[in-house]
Amino acid sequence: MFFxxxxxxxxxxxxPEWISLRALGRSFWAQxxxxxxxxxxxxxxxxxxxxxxxxxxxxxxxxxxxxxxxCGTTTLVDAALYFFEQTPLEHIRCARFQRKNEYQPHLQKTxxxxxxDRLSQRVPGCAFRLGYPDGHHNCVFHLDxxxxxxxxxxxxxxxxxxxxxxxxxxxxxxxxxxxxxxxxLKLNRLFPDFALSDWLFTPCGxxxxxxxxxxxxxxxxxxxxxxxxxxxxxxxxxxxxxxVAILLKQLNPGCWDLIGFNARRPEELxxxxxxxxxxxxxxxxxxxxxxxxxxxxxxxxxRKVTAETLSPEKQPAVNAW
Numbered sequence: 430m431f432f433x434x435x436x437x438x439x440x441x442x443x444x445p446e447w448i449s450l451r452a453l454g455r456s457f458w459a460q461x462x463x464x465x466x467x468x469x470x471x472x473x474x475x476x477x478x479x480x481x482x483x484x485x486x487x488x489x490x491x492x493x494x495x496x497x498x499x500c501g502t503t504t505l506v507d508a509a510l511y512f513f514e515q516t517p518l519e520h521i522r523c524a525r526f527q528r529k530n531e532y533q534p535h536l537q538k539t540x541x542x543x544x545x546d547r548l549s550q551r552v553p554g555c556a557f558r559l560g561y562p563d564g565h566h567n568c569v570f571h572l573d574x575x576x577x578x579x580x581x582x583x584x585x586x587x588x589x590x591x592x593x594x595x596x597x598x599x600x601x602x603x604x605x606x607x608x609x610x611x612x613x614l615k616l617n618r619l620f621p622d623f624a625l626s627d628w629l630f631t632p633c634g635x636x637x638x639x640x641x642x643x644x645x646x647x648x649x650x651x652x653x654x655x656x657x658x659x660x661x662x663x664x665x666x667x668x669x670x671x672x673v674a675i676l677l678k679q680l681n682p683g684c685w686d687l688i689g690f691n692a693r694r695p696e697e698l699x700x701x702x703x704x705x706x707x708x709x710x711x712x713x714x715x716x717x718x719x720x721x722x723x724x725x726x727x728x729x730x731x732r733k734v735t736a737e738t739l740s741p742e743k744q745p746a747v748n749a750w
Contacts, residue, residue, distance in 0.1 A: 432634070433536065434651030434658030435545075436486055438503040438527040440574070440584075441495040441512065445522035449492040451479055455517075458488060465499050465508040473626035473638055477646060480638040482626050487638050487647045495535045498662070500649065502537055512549045522571040523717050524552060527692075529588065530565060541568045559711045560686075561724035565590070567688055567723055569715070570749050576718040584690040585667050587676060588658040591683035591731065592652065600652035603632045614679060619672050620646055646672075652749040655737070657682075668693045677705075683731030690719040695726075704728055 438523040443450060454682055459469055462483060466490060471482040485497040493614075495706040500503045509526060518672060528541040540714075545556045555573050560566025562650075592600075596613050599605075607629050616637070618623065623639040623646070630636070635650040646663040659680055677685070685696050685705070695707070704724040 430632075430653055431533065432653060433531050433533060434500050434503060434649065434652050434653075434660070435529045435531045436498045436500045436649070436660055437503065437529075438493065438498045438525075438662075439479065439512075439515075440503055440523075440525050441509075441521060441631060442522045442523040443516065444522050445493065447493075447516070450490050450495055451492055451598065453490075458490065460498075461508045461511050462488060464511045465497075465503045465505045467499055467503050470471050470628055471626050473624055473637070473640060475624060475640055475642070477585065477643040478640050478646075480626060480645065480704040481642050482636055486636065486649055489640075489645050489647075491637070496645075498649075498660075500651070504538050506539060506547055508554045510547060513515060513548075518552060518700070519576075521552070521572065523574070523578075524554075524592045525717065525719070526585075528568050530560075530567075530685075530742065532658075541570075542642070545570050551585070553690070555716065557713055557721075559688075559713065559721065560709055560725060561712070564709070565684070565686055565708055565725050567686065571715055571717045571719075573716055577714065578718050583692045584662065584664055584665065585692040586686070587661040587673055587690040588686040588688070589661075589680055590657065590677070590685060591681035592657045592659060592680040593683060594681045596621060596679050597652060597657065599635050600650060601654065605629060605633070605635075607635075610689070614648070615675050619675060622712045628686050668691070668697050673698050677703075683726040684725065687724045687726070688720075689722045695724050 435568040462469055468484040470484055473480040479490045485501045485503050488497045537746050553573050554570050556570040558566055558568045570719050607627055621640040622640045625639050627637040633652050637648040644665055650659045651658045661676055705728055707724055709725040714720050
């Protein structure tokens with residue numbers, strides 16, 4: 430069984446003169462989500478934010494910005510273009526569109542450059558890739574417009590691959606319970622005082638949205654044996670937080686990426702005795718005001734590979750001349 434957990438991401442900031450994005454209501458956001466070929470499963474709200482749990486990842490809406498992530502074979506670019514059609518460009522202060530490389534890109538309906546071609550027809554922008562093209566990497570397209578983020582406007586993304594061990598095996602089992610997954614992930618330590626909304630998929634898979642004030646966190650787990658993928662994203666400052674260390678310990682990934690926008694560098698987040706080694710690192714100062722960083726880590730055990738038996742697919746008939 431295969432499911433593409435790797436996500437696409439769009440984050441847009443609007444001007445104070447424009448309407449509150451929360452006032453657009455569920456109907457507007459449901460239409461936008463549908464453009465990406467996804468559905469809204471649940472909503473969690475507080476005084477600052479509406480957190481929508483989707484059939485493929487998450488959507489967070491504040492008064493002046495929104496963040497949307499989708500996985501699988503969704504077409505997030507269609508949702509982004511729908512928003513651009515409804516919002517005058519002069520009221521968009523900042524826009525970033527990201528895609529991580531997929532396990533099986535040939536199953537996607539578009540490539541990153543296909544998306545860039547379409548977005549460029551609507552907004553002037555720049556596109557970059559951080560990471561090696563033949564390995565894990567992350568691509569970003571952003572509105573080429575000066576913007577000054579607030580000092581606490583940071584984003585950190587922890588993307589984990591090839592999770593292993595007893596906890597990983599447990600996440601692959603059928604007939605799980607949400608309370609057991611919450612305990613496995615130690616959510617009471619990760620997100621104290623946060624309101625939580627989560628969803629358990631059949632036969633396996635788990636999604637979580639967490640909000641406290643204007644802070645958010647989201648976790649999405651695709652535990653499938655040969656294509657496992659776990660994403661964690663937040664606007665929390667992780668410098669003095671145990672979140673990264675706990676997630677790495679509980680899920681034991683063979684390798685992982687840490688991506689940041691004006692976020693702390695990895696040496697400020699990792700314990701000195703970590704077994705993981707950094708194999709790739711890079712950063713770029715974007716013209717939209719954010720310093721984007723990319724770091725790829727691997728556990729020494731993950732260097733060992735074994736042969737996998739493959740079933741030959743039925744080949745198309747060949748014409749005889």
